[in-house]
Amino acid sequence: MARDVVSPPELAQLIEATGFSPAVRAGDFLFLTGATGGDSEGVMPPDITRQVQNALGKALLIIDAAKGNADSIVEVTSYHIGLKYHFDQVNDVMRDMLGVPLPAWTAVEVADLRRPGALIELRIVAHLPTPKPARK
Template sequence: MARRALFPAGGPRTTAEQIKLSPGIISGDHVFLTGMTGSGPDGSMPQDLEEQFRHAFDKIGAVLREAGLGFDSIVEMTTYHVGLRDHFERFCAVRADYLSDPFPAWTAVEVAGLRREGAVVEIRVIAATHPT
């Protein structure tokens, strides 16, 4: 089965090349995205949690667009949270700005920490290449 890596147009490849990953990869009828944290375009991690959440979803959107897809193609989402109960409602409010019915399957997991210093969420998604 052929696979194709996805790198958003104009996005930096430095981290992806450094740690040997693809932001997204098409395999068969699905697109698998690497977990996205909420760092800004300059690589800094905002202190404002809503801003972090929006940056993470915006990066997901950029990878999906590279595959010719939108948020409506997401079929499964796993989110990893530092301090889940402290910000879950705020995260859900931001999430609602990006996703609509029918909503993807979703698992939210509390973790002790994430690779990026200051990150409170990492979002991993799987999208269908032929959304219905």
Template structure:
């Protein structure tokens, strides 16, 4: 089965510059590239909660391009710099985004993320089957 790239117009230039796809449909699933909380202008907010909200908004944008909502997410892995420092804030944002049944989730503490100033990167897999 051939794979298909999902690239919202708002991030097409960045995807091309980085030689990557924000999302790839393969079979019955959409695999999203890890997403940080940078804003539309590329700036990374200093506030972790703002990063969490923006990261989920960008995930929602890729899902919408594929005709999906956040409800389609079946698995999420979040990578955190300083996980214990901001876990409760991240979890509050997560719970504002998802409703039961919640996606499977693994949270991982990391030493660093490629984007300077990023405290989180979120990777998700969504089901293309309603």
């Protein structure tokens, strides 16, 4: 059985470069590949606020392609370099972009991330129920 990959056209170059699936649907759930904060040109901004905005923006683009929105996000795991120094800024962006109450969220300090300059990576799970056919 083939994977049910969600792949918005805006991320085609990224997909070609990495080979990663932006997201895979499994039943009513969408599992997104970890998103770091590089911008659309692939440049990693130095500040955490911009990185979180970029990472969440990519995630929301993918969820939108799967016919969901910010309210579809049920779980976030954030991996941080320097968590105790920037958690408040991350929390502010999450609240601004996702609304409150926030989805279930676990924040983890890590030693390093794959992308040079990345201070955060987000792993997101969204719930996107399959519409039920109308009853006759």
